[in-house]
Amino acid sequence: MRYRFYLIGLSLWLAACNSGGDKKTGSSSDSLTIREKYATSPVSDAKTAISQMAVEKGLEVQLVAAEPLVTVPVAMTFDEKGRMWVVEMTGYMPDTVGTGEDIPNGKIVILEDTNQDGVADKRTVFIDSLVLPRAICLVENGILIAEPPKLSFIEINNDKPGKRTLVDDKYTEGGNVEHQPNGLLRAMDNWIYNAKSDKRYRKVGNKWVKELTHFRGQWGISQDNYGRLFYNNNSENVLGDYFPAGLGAHNPQQKNVSGYDEKIVADNRVYPARATTGVNRGYMKGTLNDSLRLVNMTAACSPLVYRGALLGKAYDNNIFVAEPSGNLIKRNIIKDSGYIVKGQQAYAHQEFLTSTDERFRPVSLYDGPDGSLYVLDMYRGIIQHKTYLTPYLKNEIKSRNLTNPLNCGRIYRIVPAGTHPRATIIENDPAHLLALLSNPNGWLRDKAQQMIIDHHYTTLVPALRALLQQKDSLYTQAHALWTLEGLGALQITDVMVLLHQANPYAQVQGLAALPAVINAANGKAVLSELALMQKNVFLAPYVALLLPALPTQLHTEVEQLKMQLVEAYANDPYVADAVINSMAGKEIELQQRLKNWNPDTTLVLAKRLKRVIKDIENHRKASMDESLQKTYPRGAVLFKTVCQTCHGADGDGIQSLAPPLNQSEIVTGDKHKLAAIVLFGLTGPVTVAGKQYKAPEISGDMPGIGSNDEFSDKDIAEVLSYIRGAWSNRAAKVVEKDIQEVRKQYKGRQKSFTIGELK
Structure with missing residues (x-):
């Protein structure tokens, strides 16, 4: 009988939380029936x-x-x-x-x-x-x-x-x-x-x-x-x-790379x-x-x-x-x-x-x-x-x-239905493994490649090169290519076999393998190939992504290729991000070269470059020194355990997971509101530094930790003090009494807050 009363109470509470949903469906009794079932x-x-x-x-x-x-x-x-x-x-x-x-x-x-x-x-x-x-x-x-x-x-x-x-x-x-x-x-x-x-x-x-x-x-x-x-x-x-x-x-300064x-x-x-x-x-x-x-x-x-x-x-x-x-x-x-x-x-x-x-x-x-x-x-x-x-x-x-x-x-x-598979045993024989590289089952192809590499079957190198010529099976070609790479036997001529094919997906495999074989000796020939390939809209992002792997001895030729990509694809987000990726530590230089070519600040490359440069400046101002960790040792531990995995070690957020804590008005603002979020959670859109973050760019919900007995109010105060003083944040500390006051204010609350509620 007590359980039935519990169900009725919980059903009514659910109805209240669902803001009048019962009016539309009469679901209070329906919910009870479902719960009883x-x-x-x-x-x-x-x-x-x-x-x-x-x-x-x-x-x-x-x-x-x-x-x-x-x-x-x-x-x-x-x-x-x-x-x-x-x-x-x-x-x-x-x-x-x-x-x-x-x-x-x-x-x-x-x-x-x-x-x-x-x-x-x-x-x-x-x-x-x-x-x-x-x-x-x-x-x-x-x-x-x-x-x-x-x-x-x-x-x-x-x-x-x-x-x-x-x-x-x-x-x-x-x-x-x-x-x-x-x-x-x-x-x-x-x-x-x-x-x-x-x-x-x-x-x-x-x-x-x-x-x-x-x-x-x-x-x-x-x-x-x-x-x-x-x-x-x-x-x-x-x-x-x-x-x-x-x-x-x-x-490392570029948070997101398109693609x-x-x-x-x-x-x-x-x-x-x-x-x-x-x-x-x-x-x-x-x-x-x-x-x-x-x-x-x-x-x-x-x-x-x-x-x-x-x-x-x-x-x-x-x-x-x-x-x-x-x-x-x-x-x-x-x-x-x-x-x-x-x-x-x-x-x-x-x-x-x-x-x-x-x-x-x-x-x-x-x-x-x-x-x-x-x-x-x-x-x-x-x-x-x-x-x-x-x-x-x-x-x-x-x-x-x-x-x-x-x-x-x-x-x-x-x-x-009706089939009864049995355990599949792979014979550890070079010829058998070579044949499996063409099997329709991708798991078997993967395992054959791995076994050839693990057992160092270099005697298969000529046969693997022969498989590269089988243009009717791209999957076989791809595994042959990467098996050669795993054996340390891949050569530039092997990669060229794929680069010269008409199938762009074959060419992509060759481009992906280029870093393993490109060097100063063959670099000029490779750069000539890439200069032609960058004219292909499909292949251009792949060529741009390869820029950091190109030989430093060919600096002039590489820079020429880079500017060809910039001038042809400055409004392509994939190429733009790839070019920025190749300029670690030289973002200001790239910005100036871009301005000299075209001062239009609305170019995708210009806007993305500006964002990266701003992030770099924020990092320069950041303060995550040892003194902060010594002041709030428990806070530092809890940050790594609870916060860092979604918001990032640098506090700048992680794409698809959570917004930044660094320079966040929520973090540096009213400490009682921040405590309420951490205790009870937050749902819905949130604005940080003038930018609104919402699903699906981030997860729409942040769970609270207030009901976790593992964390005391002093612990929670410490982690909040830690993030309010970290990076570019400079906000007052939070004490145990602050957490207790928020708990008292919202005693009995179960659901997460929205930013609107807190305002």
């Missing part, structure tokens, strides 16, 4: 869980592994034996306050199908005693393991860990579990890329190399058949790069099969519809470019996105228009896969060696991390007992 959240075994799923007609979901063979899977990869190496994040959110998250109970396990019936039946623990591990990648004779804050390489000796090498002791700097680097995608260009990160890695001989690249995404990263990268954040469907991953990141971190699919709507009241902001107007179902993405993750071929041609190059808060998987159809990549949702008002089981939590999607689409399901109630957990969601978790159990986890595959 989903009042409990029973735990289903894996087979029952599949019966609660609906997938597109003609396909079916098959079970590959379930507890106790696997628990809390969050990432995986396949080896050449068809075995799954799975990351188990066992310690994630044992309860609503994260009790015991620091216990070393995470594992990397190997799952194997020994009897070839399509279901894993053998579990081998490769390594245990890890704290919240999050990503892995097989390389040569070992495995990269991301265990915050470290990235380590561990040799594999008969499925047991051997020598350990520390690759990066700051793989994750700050951030909580939801906002730390992950992915470790071994891409076509032989570099390993990450989501929620601006770093990439590569093993060269016995050494690991780390480079800065573009900041990308939040959880999960994927590549298409051309090696372009795709990613997203929790409120955006698909983001990605138009241009090669290795280009365009040479100017990178672009919105590929702007439609973020979702269509769950059940009421999804258990989302962090379910109390806010517009978060749920009249059926109490999620309206827009709130936990989008792991975008996957499907390249497996098994599902059929209609699915090739589709991008699938997991949405664990909505208990669904979305399908998007992607198309190229020149070098611009755009897409749309595959269906109107429905999804590729949905479940009526609230505990179905798909968090990672993968292509498999058998061509299947693999789904990792954490299968649990709590999916939101404690840092941003609202009182509303805590109540949802309590009311349906979503905390337990904690020992579940499933791996599924999606296949054509």
